[in-house]
Amino acid sequence: MDIVLQQLVNGLTLGSVYGLIAIGYTMVYGIIGMINFAHGDVYMVSAYITAIALALLTFFGIESFPIILVGTLFLTVAVTGAYGWVIERIAYRPLRSSSRLSVLISAIGMSLILQNYVQLSQGANQQGVPTLLTGALRFHVGDGFVQITYMKLLILFISILGMGVLTYVIQKTKLGRMCRATQQDRKMASILGIDTDKVISTVFVIGAVMAALAGVLVTLDYGAFDFYVGFIIGIKAFTAAVLGGIGSLPGAMLGGLILGLSEALFAGLISSDYKDVFSFSLLVLILIVRPSGLLGKPEVEKV
Amino acid sequence: MSQAVGINFKKSSIDALIAGFMALILFGPIVGVVLDGYGFNAEFGRVAWMVGIVVVGRFIMSSFFQTEKGKALAFRYANNNEGVEVLPPGHKSKMVWIIPLVIVIGLVLPFIASKYILTVVILGLIYVLLGLGLNIVVGLAGLLDLGFVGFYAIGAYGLALGYENLGLGFWSMLPIAAIMAAVAGAILGFPVLRMHGDYLAIVTLGFGEIIRLILTNWASFTHGPNGVSAPLPTLFGLEFKRRSSDGQTFHEFFNLPYDSAYKYMFVYLILFVVVWAVLFIKHRLVKMPIGRAWEALREDEIACRSLGLNHVLVKLSAFMLGASTGGLAGVFFASYQGFVNPSSFTFFESALILAIVVLGGMGSTLGVVIAAFCLTVLPEVLREFAEYRVLMFGILMVVMMIWKPRGIVRVTRTGFAARKGVVK
Numbered sequence: 239m240d241i242v243l244q245q246l247v248n249g250l251t252l253g254s255v256y257g258l259i260a261i262g263y264t265m266v267y268g269i270i271g272m273i274n275f276a277h278g279d280v281y282m283v284s285a286y287i288t289a290i291a292l293a294l295l296t297f298f299g300i301e302s303f304p305i306i307l308v309g310t311l312f313l314t315v316a317v318t319g320a321y322g323w324v325i326e327r328i329a330y331r332p333l334r335s336s337s338r339l340s341v342l343i344s345a346i347g348m349s350l351i352l353q354n355y356v357q358l359s360q361g362a363n364q365q366g367v368p369t370l371l372t373g374a375l376r377f378h379v380g381d382g383f384v385q386i387t388y389m390k391l392l393i394l395f396i397s398i399l400g401m402g403v404l405t406y407v408i409q410k411t412k413l414g415r416m417c418r419a420t421q422q423d424r425k426m427a428s429i430l431g432i433d434t435d436k437v438i439s440t441v442f443v444i445g446a447v448m449a450a451l452a453g454v455l456v457t458l459d460y461g462a463f464d465f466y467v468g469f470i471i472g473i474k475a476f477t478a479a480v481l482g483g484i485g486s487l488p489g490a491m492l493g494g495l496i497l498g499l500s501e502a503l504f505a506g507l508i509s510s511d512y513k514d515v516f517s518f519s520l521l522v523l524i525l526i527v528r529p530s531g532l533l534g535k536p537e538v539e540k541v
Numbered sequence: 542m543s544q545a546v547g548i549n550f551k552k553s554s555i556d557a558l559i560a561g562f563m564a565l566i567l568f569g570p571i572v573g574v575v576l577d578g579y580g581f582n583a584e585f586g587r588v589a590w591m592v593g594i595v596v597v598g599r600f601i602m603s604s605f606f607q608t609e610k611g612k613a614l615a616f617r618y619a620n621n622n623e624g625v626e627v628l629p630p631g632h633k634s635k636m637v638w639i640i641p642l643v644i645v646i647g648l649v650l651p652f653i654a655s656k657y658i659l660t661v662v663i664l665g666l667i668y669v670l671l672g673l674g675l676n677i678v679v680g681l682a683g684l685l686d687l688g689f690v691g692f693y694a695i696g697a698y699g700l701a702l703g704y705e706n707l708g709l710g711f712w713s714m715l716p717i718a719a720i721m722a723a724v725a726g727a728i729l730g731f732p733v734l735r736m737h738g739d740y741l742a743i744v745t746l747g748f749g750e751i752i753r754l755i756l757t758n759w760a761s762f763t764h765g766p767n768g769v770s771a772p773l774p775t776l777f778g779l780e781f782k783r784r785s786s787d788g789q790t791f792h793e794f795f796n797l798p799y800d801s802a803y804k805y806m807f808v809y810l811i812l813f814v815v816v817w818a819v820l821f822i823k824h825r826l827v828k829m830p831i832g833r834a835w836e837a838l839r840e841d842e843i844a845c846r847s848l849g850l851n852h853v854l855v856k857l858s859a860f861m862l863g864a865s866t867g868g869l870a871g872v873f874f875a876s877y878q879g880f881v882n883p884s885s886f887t888f889f890e891s892a893l894i895l896a897i898v899v900l901g902g903m904g905s906t907l908g909v910v911i912a913a914f915c916l917t918v919l920p921e922v923l924r925e926f927a928e929y930r931v932l933m934f935g936i937l938m939v940v941m942m943i944w945k946p947r948g949i950v951r952v953t954r955t956g957f958a959a960r961k962g963v964v965k
Contacts, residue, residue, distance in 0.1 A: 273739050283571065290570045293581040313570075320566045332943045339839075340942040342685050342742055343899055347938025350892055354932040359572045359587075368579050469888065473750070476743055511758045518747035525740055526732040 240382035245506035246499060251390045251459075253498020254397035258452040259475035260482070260490035261404065262445025268421045268485035269441050272338065275345040276325055278472015279352035280446050284318040284453030285463040286356060289367045303370055310458075311396075315450045322446025325352075326439055349468075357465040364464045367457055393455045400451045401491055404444065408487060417441060421485075470514060474501075477521040483534020492532060553603040560599035564592045647813050651806040659805045661921050663877050666812045667870050668913040672897040673819050673906070674866025679895070680903035681832065682859035683839030684734070685742040688749030689894050692722040692864040694886040696871020698756060701769035701881050711774035715872050722868025723861040730860040734853050749891055756883040768882025771875035773804050774811060808877050815873070819866060820906060826862075827904075835859050836904070889931065896934040899941050 266274045291313040329348040374387040408414035419427040420437045428434045482493025505513040573588040574581045605611040678686045696718040703709040826832045834855045901908030
């Protein structure tokens with residue numbers, strides 16, 4: 239019983255991280271209809287920048303945890319957002335009118351570039367960050383206990399905050415209206431005076447910012463990372479996006495939670511060696527049974 | 542135009558400054574601050590170099606596109622709508638002599654080349670086979686397959702495990718591996734191919750990883766990361782070992798001194814024949830209705846479906862054919878290495894094969910053959926640049942897609958003419 243509860247807690251935090259990354263996939267897919275393969279590597283870049291920001295802040299003698307956290311979040315979000323913008327500018331904008339296959343191949347190329355660029359400049363070794371926030375809440379359940387570390391609570395809090403702010407921006411602000419209009423009909427939106435190129439850039443930046451939040455949180459919690467972490471977590475976040483219905487923002491969050499919970503339960507109760515196999519098989523299964531996902535609209539092909 | 546257009550250097554300078562600022566944000570942390578434990582080493586010299594290159598490059602580019610020549614180039618790029626070049630009916634290529642020449646050179650090569658060169662060429666030919674297989678899927682049918690290495694692994698492990706558990710040799714596994722890979726392709730492809738093409742990319746990516754994870758984790762069957770040994774091909778039962786456990790060996794039968802190069806010569810010759818067979822089959826298939834259907838479906842799926850093509854079966858045939866070619870290549874790889882382990886089947890291999898197809902030109906056979914040799918033989922020659930290999934592949938893919946999405950070698954096709962006596 240306590241194992242199940244503990245895995246549910248772990249799954250909840252894992253799922254909120256998947257949800258944050260899935261937002262990048264789902265928004266980009268919604269607006270230009272392509273799978274941004276480089277998104278997982280944007281997450282990987284943000285993990286490195288987190289460690290670099292931490293190292294810099296410690297170098298300047300800052301000790302208090304809240305300032306370090308805010309400083310790291312700010313630096314990472316800013317730099318990763320810039321990566322998102324530049325990736326779109328270099329690899330995707332020149333291909334706006336090309337075939338879908340060209341864009342996909344260009345995205346794969348971008349993903350390889352990012353991985354190798356980080357590997358060449360930072361070395362191929364695994365890197366790590368020190369544990370900054372320790373301590374946990376413990377609840378006694380039957381004979382055992384369930385433990386929620388403060389770091390996991392922080393992950394939940396910041397993910398919910400990030401998703402809340404994003405939902406507000408998309409639903410209530412002018413920028414959000416422009417995004418939604420471009421998503422519905424790009425040509426019409428540009429006729430009505432919306433600078434669609436700018437909106438697409440903004441969406442890439444938003445996706446990168448969300449991935450950066452996930453990158454900071456996971457890196458602070460887990461500690462270790464290398465230049466290859468973006469690959470697996472990228473596929474899983476994409477699975478989450480498809481599960482929730484690609485193109486749908488609440489779907490990405492819901493899909494992330496479901497995937498995180500089911501994966502944690504699978505790892506805790508059946509086998510942790512095959513948890514990646516489980517997630518990938520889940521992706522194939524969803525595509526067979528319900529390709530439009532839980533909250534997505536069925537795809538209608540237009541001539 | 543009556544007046545010469547001057548270059549607005551102020552605009553170029555602003556462009557260059559903005560680019561330099563962005564480069565500073567991007568390169569500053571990652572390149573300039575190298576993590577070392579929980580501390581860091583500052584490498585600001587590298588950042589200065591890279592930012593400098595970006596600023597100068599952007600300035601030159603911005604200025605160039607303001608000149609007449611640059612504008613013409615930009616215009617040509619914007620209207621870059623090249624497709625397949627259609628030659629007049631009855632066109633005979635002037636390059637016909639090249640095929641017999643290549644065959645003769647290929648047959649003579651093993652007897653004159655050193656063992657090292659032969660092993661490099663075998664590796665090149667294996668990648669030609671892989672490139673041809675993926676070219677059917679990506680180039681002709683327009684389906685992006687990122688887990689091609691999975692089929693390659695099925696072929697390689699099929700030989701190794703089939704030999705260990707069932708005693709099957711190279712020759713019996715060659716067709717079985719092709720069929721196994723094709724069946725795996727059908728099981729994977731059938732559900733996904735009904736849907737939008739982009740999903741296939743991510744599902745195949747997941748499939749390639751699943752295969753690798755299973756090979757690594759199922760230690761009782763696949764021996765995990767330690768790998769399995771694979772047998773060499775035999776010539777009518779004659780083995781290419783120094784001593785045979787049962788029966789005769791090749792050198793004893795022909796009264797030759799033992800030389801380890803014989804086995805490579807033999808693998809090379811079989812591979813050479815198989816590559817030509819695949820080339821021939823592909824060449825014929827492209828002209829058959831199924832090949833036309835692949836290309837038509839790639840260009841416009843909705844039009845094809847409304848004309849009554851069964852898009853799932855057409856795509857599936859391309860996917861299975863590509864997969865079986867990958868399986869064949871896997872058998873050769875296992876046999877040539879004598880040993881397989883999961884680290885040969887990472888996503889990097891899939892990316893390499895994709896780079897071969899992209900560089901060679903989608904659908905172009907000649908281009909793929911040339912690209913396969915370039916991308917496998919060049920790293921052997923330029924070993925000191927080996928770590929920049931993946932970066933080069935990535936840049937290559939992005940630049941090729943922007944600059945020449947159909948590859949360097951253009952695809953040509955002979956047009957049709959009505960036969961004599963047919964009423965027009």
